[in-house]
Amino acid sequence: MITVIVVAFVLLIVIVSTFYLVSRRGRSSLTASGSAVLEKTREEGAAETIHKSQEAISELAPPADIRKGLSRARLSFSRLLGTMLGGTSSDQVLWDSLEETLLLSDLGLELTTKVIEGSRKELEMAGTIDGSAMASAIRMQLRNLFVDADRELEYSEEKPTVWLVVGVNGVGKTTSIGKLSAMVAAEGKRVVLAAADTFRAAAADQLEMWAQRTGADIVRSVPGADPSSVVYDSIQKAAARGYDMVIADTAGRLHTKSNLMDELRKLRRTAEREPAHLTEVLLVLDATTGQNGLVQAREFAKAAGITGLILTKLDGSAKGGIALAAEWELGVPIKLVGVGEKANDLILFSPDEFLDALLETADDA
Ligand SMILES: Nc1nc2c(ncn2[C@@H]2O[C@H](COP(=O)(O)OP(=O)(O)OP(=O)(O)O)[C@@H](O)[C@H]2O)c(=O)[nH]1
Ligand SMILES: [Mg+2]
Numbered sequence: 001m002i003t004v005i006v007v008a009f010v011l012l013i014v015i016v017s018t019f020y021l022v023s024r025r026g027r028s029s030l031t032a033s034g035s036a037v038l039e040k041t042r043e044e045g046a047a048e049t050i051h052k053s054q055e056a057i058s059e060l061a062p063p064a065d066i067r068k069g070l071s072r073a074r075l076s077f078s079r080l081l082g083t084m085l086g087g088t089s090s091d092q093v094l095w096d097s098l099e100e101t102l103l104l105s106d107l108g109l110e111l112t113t114k115v116i117e118g119s120r121k122e123l124e125m126a127g128t129i130d131g132s133a134m135a136s137a138i139r140m141q142l143r144n145l146f147v148d149a150d151r152e153l154e155y156s157e158e159k160p161t162v163w164l165v166v167g168v169n170g171v172g173k174t175t176s177i178g179k180l181s182a183m184v185a186a187e188g189k190r191v192v193l194a195a196a197d198t199f200r201a202a203a204a205d206q207l208e209m210w211a212q213r214t215g216a217d218i219v220r221s222v223p224g225a226d227p228s229s230v231v232y233d234s235i236q237k238a239a240a241r242g243y244d245m246v247i248a249d250t251a252g253r254l255h256t257k258s259n260l261m262d263e264l265r266k267l268r269r270t271a272e273r274e275p276a277h278l279t280e281v282l283l284v285l286d287a288t289t290g291q292n293g294l295v296q297a298r299e300f301a302k303a304a305g306i307t308g309l310i311l312t313k314l315d316g317s318a319k320g321g322i323a324l325a326a327e328w329e330l331g332v333p334i335k336l337v338g339v340g341e342k343a344n345d346l347i348l349f350s351p352d353e354f355l356d357a358l359l360e361t362a363d364d365a
Helices: 003-026 038-057 066-086 091-104 109-126 130-143 173-186 201-212 226-241 257-272 287-304 319-330 353-360
Strands: 161-168 192-197 216-220 245-250 277-286 308-312 335-338 346-348
Touching: 003 245, 038 308, 038 346, 066 130, 066 335, 066 353, 091 109, 091 130, 091 287, 109 130, 109 201, 109 257, 109 319, 130 319, 130 353, 161 173, 161 257, 173 192, 173 201, 173 245, 173 308, 173 335, 173 346, 192 201, 201 216, 216 226, 226 257, 226 346, 245 257, 277 287, 277 319, 277 335, 287 319, 308 319, 319 335
Parallel strands: 161 245, 161 277, 192 216, 192 245, 277 308, 308 335
Antiparallel strands: 335 346
């Protein structure tokens, strides 16, 4: 009899401690083998993590300034404007150095010609050619290259909002999603990150790290799994738990290029189906790849039907003109700019702030 009681007691301790350990894991990730009990305990853990991480997020430094991202790109413009306003060079020298500066900033030949011709015409009409008139004519021409569109990130009225993040491999998709997750969590929104980049195992681990840092939940699967099914599971999970939104990471490559575009179209269809409300398809572009990146971007834009751009690594690039070239080329607004690797290094984009920072002379700084 005593033996039976001892065995029952030991069994009870084992069951209680196993249950406790499982519930401590906190993070949820969907696999085919998940049991109902495990899901329940993970849900509680996830809620706890979301709460804790939001406290950490509220302690984040304020978002970086666009000037941080443009420190390299500003140098050449600042030198040019300094010469212009100094009024010591001839007009032809100034137009030549403007052409060189715009080309080096990766604006591209077509737009560089457009800006110079437009500025010249404007100055002829005004009948002035002093340095400050020239500087403001150039600014106006550059401003006109930005598309006239709403740059706010869009949420649906009904939950869950879905944002798809697409782009070539290595451009900064996962990092941008981490930063976005921090941004929306700071607004009190509850997020599930969908690890739909199933091309390589490390992709989901990288996203999981961001989920932990920003208090988001995550849905992941095994390498090689169908990306659309991960997005589908994420939407179901968000709907079941009342999360505000799903942000989906996607692969920048598959084994063949045409499959990737088909996959993007399929992902989009999944993200549009009830109960999901797809409001953003954000194409990530790496500012350091300049004009070359735009060629591939065009294909992505066509397949996924993009609503906005995220221009990353502006901090590592001296080529600010790529922002204007990208908008002009793709016809959609830049909504966000990445200026570093930290969670708060993502800035909501404003063309005027961008041009203010880019065209600031050394005296203004
Ligand atoms: N300096 C700087 N580095 C960045 C920025 N955004 C991303 N990175 C870095 O760029 C590298 C690639 O970023 P990922 O987020 O992994 O890019 P990805 O598009 O998800 O790449 P794949 O998953 O391979 O397709 C990482 O080392 C990031 O830290 C940025 O705005 N500035
Ligand atoms: Mg990635």
